[in-house]
Amino acid sequence: xxxxxLTLPAGSVTAIxxxxxxGKSTLLRSINHLERVDEGYIAIDGELVGYRRDGDTLYxxxxxxxxxxxxxxxxxFQGFNLFPHxxxxxxxxxxxxxxxxxxxxxxETQARELLARVGLAxxxxxxxxxxxxxxxxxxxxxxxxxxxxxxLLFDEPTSAxxxxxxxxxxxxxxxxxxxxxxxxxxxxEIGFAREVAxxxxxMEQGRIVETGSPAQVLGDPRxxxxxxxxxxxx
Numbered sequence: 001x002x003x004x005x006l007t008l009p010a011g012s013v014t015a016i017x018x019x020x021x022x023g024k025s026t027l028l029r030s031i032n033h034l035e036r037v038d039e040g041y042i043a044i045d046g047e048l049v050g051y052r053r054d055g056d057t058l059y060x061x062x063x064x065x066x067x068x069x070x071x072x073x074x075x076x077f078q079g080f081n082l083f084p085h086x087x088x089x090x091x092x093x094x095x096x097x098x099x100x101x102x103x104x105x106x107x108e109t110q111a112r113e114l115l116a117r118v119g120l121a122x123x124x125x126x127x128x129x130x131x132x133x134x135x136x137x138x139x140x141x142x143x144x145x146x147x148x149x150x151x152l153l154f155d156e157p158t159s160a161x162x163x164x165x166x167x168x169x170x171x172x173x174x175x176x177x178x179x180x181x182x183x184x185x186x187x188x189e190i191g192f193a194r195e196v197a198x199x200x201x202x203m204e205q206g207r208i209v210e211t212g213s214p215a216q217v218l219g220d221p222r223x224x225x226x227x228x229x230x231x232x233x234x
Contacts, residue, residue, distance in 0.1 A: 002205075006208060008184065010045075011180045014183065014184050015192070015199070016201045026206070027186075036050070047069070050069070068099075071100065072147075076137070076152070077140070078156045080136040082139060089108065093107040093111050099147060117175070118172050119168070120138055135168075150182060151181070152183050157173065158170060174196050190230070193218065194214045200216075202226045210225075
């Protein structure tokens with residue numbers, strides 16, 4: 001990524017569009033400090049991610065401090081990444097128990113509430129292999145929400161799904177869009193971006209080419225690269 005600058009208001013929904021290899025996933029991984037930044041910085045609520053500043057110098061945090069920060073930044077991947085040997089409920093309570101130190105009874109209560117929220121109240125005792133792809137991705141969303149993150153990152157959350165399962169995952173994300181959690185969604189779903197996002201960002205070759213409201217970026221793009229991209233996908 002090169003000279004990339006982006007400010008997202010708390011509680012906003014931002015859709016990131018762009019061709020493959022444009023840096024969209026790298027941007028998300030940098031926000032979560034799964035990728036290190038060579039220069040510049042990322043901050044959430046005024047707190048630097050992955051580093052502490054001493055004068056003009058940044059020092060990388062120790063691993064346990066990075067893990068603590070990462071708990072505030074939920075991430076939902078393309079491939080679900082559920083633990084196959086754990087039930088749905090166990091998948092969701094794992095992080096609150098280990099990272100937040102939540103009591104098991106409380107973690108289970110919260111997990112069941114989250115499962116109801118994503119429409120899977122009856123699947124607490126199921127294993128991932130017993131679920132469809134759409135159901136697994138909804139469990140992954142519930143698992144990310146279990147840590148009560150300040151920011152929730154989605155890396156093409158529907159790209160690994162059969163087309164008929166895409167809607168059920170997008171519906172959950174739409175519901176989250178009204179919840180006050182800050183969402184950052186890398187997606188190819190233009191209709192979803194138009195309907196749900198407050199901001200749309202178009203990236204290419206590690207740079208932000210254009211940013212603005214869905215109506216502006218999708219309906220009246222100013223940059224020729226944005227126009228060319230949308231002409232191919234719409």
